[in-house]
Amino acid sequence: MTGKPVALVTGSSSGIGEAVVRRLSGAGHRVVVNSARSVEAGRKLAESLPDALYVQADIGVQAQAQRLVAAAVDHFGRLDVLVNNAGTTRRIPHQDLAGATPEIWREILDLNVIGTWQTTVAAVPHLRKSGGSVISVSSIAGSRPAGSSIPYAVSKAAIEHMTRLLAAALGPEIRVNAVAPGLIETPWTREFTDIAEHVRQSAPMRRVGLPEDVARAVHGLVGATYTTGSVVQVDGGAHLL
Numbered sequence: 343m344t345g346k347p348v349a350l351v352t353g354s355s356s357g358i359g360e361a362v363v364r365r366l367s368g369a370g371h372r373v374v375v376n377s378a379r380s381v382e383a384g385r386k387l388a389e390s391l392p393d394a395l396y397v398q399a400d401i402g403v404q405a406q407a408q409r410l411v412a413a414a415v416d417h418f419g420r421l422d423v424l425v426n427n428a429g430t431t432r433r434i435p436h437q438d439l440a441g442a443t444p445e446i447w448r449e450i451l452d453l454n455v456i457g458t459w460q461t462t463v464a465a466v467p468h469l470r471k472s473g474g475s476v477i478s479v480s481s482i483a484g485s486r487p488a489g490s491s492i493p494y495a496v497s498k499a500a501i502e503h504m505t506r507l508l509a510a511a512l513g514p515e516i517r518v519n520a521v522a523p524g525l526i527e528t529p530w531t532r533e534f535t536d537i538a539e540h541v542r543q544s545a546p547m548r549r550v551g552l553p554e555d556v557a558r559a560v561h562g563l564v565g566a567t568y569t570t571g572s573v574v575q576v577d578g579g580a581h582l583l
């Protein structure tokens with residue numbers, strides 16, 4: 343293995359993914375920025391960082407997830423860290439069962455669960471060579487009866503159990519962990535003002551999170567050489583409420 347370590351962060355043209363890319367780049371990683379739609383923003387971010395590559399790919403489509411991993415390895419010659427961050431949701435009150443249609447379930451599970459799975463599967467042979475690690479972005483909704491919709495919360499619960507199952511299956515070469523953010527200020531949560539107020543009033547840290555808070559936790563897991571199968575809460579203590 344030659345050169346600096348390489349990190350691929352899915353869904354990194356904005357929000358949490360962008361903060362992770364910036365943090366890992368600042369810590370000496372070569373980085374791969376990805377998005378499905380916001381090509382201009384992804385390109386600009388990659389151009390602003392040293393040793394960065396932008397790859398457009400919808401990780402919900404298997405061939406595109408495979409192409410993304412292949413592009414990273416072709417360009418940099420190795421892969422050390424995969425951050426599964428790309429995800430989607432719909433805001434549906436949990437009581438509105440009819441609102442969570444089978445189509446919406448499929449859309450959310452396809453990207454959040456199967457997209458995460460197929461990107462990880464594509465990355466595993468390369469992570470095995472480098473002794474690398476996977477970090478997936480779950481949510482406080484993955485373990486609490488909370489979140490923007492039931493399909494979203496279930497998708498994050500699946501990511502957390504996938505993390506444990508893969509950690510058991512892929513050790514000792516590859517570590518697999520997850521972070522579970524609470525409410526984080528990103529374009530995604532701009533309209534979640536009611537939840538933000540609740541968090542400011544009652545979570546132990548008395549503030550909503552910033553993308554950088556999640557990026558610090560991801561970076562910590564990259565260096566956590568004896569940690570695998572863990573889900574780290576990054577929610578200012580909101581899971582205690």
Ligand SMILES: NC(=O)c1ccc[n+]([C@@H]2O[C@H](COP(=O)([O-])OP(=O)(O)OC[C@H]3O[C@@H](n4cnc5c(N)ncnc54)[C@H](OP(=O)(O)O)[C@@H]3O)[C@@H](O)[C@H]2O)c1
Nearest residue numbers: 353355357358377378379380400401428429481526528530
């Ligand atoms: N913000 C929060 O409060 C919060 C809390 C808990 C967990 N999370 C999780 O954190 C992750 C990022 O959320 P965020 O708040 O940072 O959202 P965001 O700012 O909207 O960023 C989402 C990123 O994912 C990309 N993306 C969407 N669909 C994609 C696909 N099919 N393939 C590749 N990239 C795709 C988006 O770009 P394009 O749409 O242009 O492709 C964008 O770069 C999600 O997994 C979310 O569930 C967020």
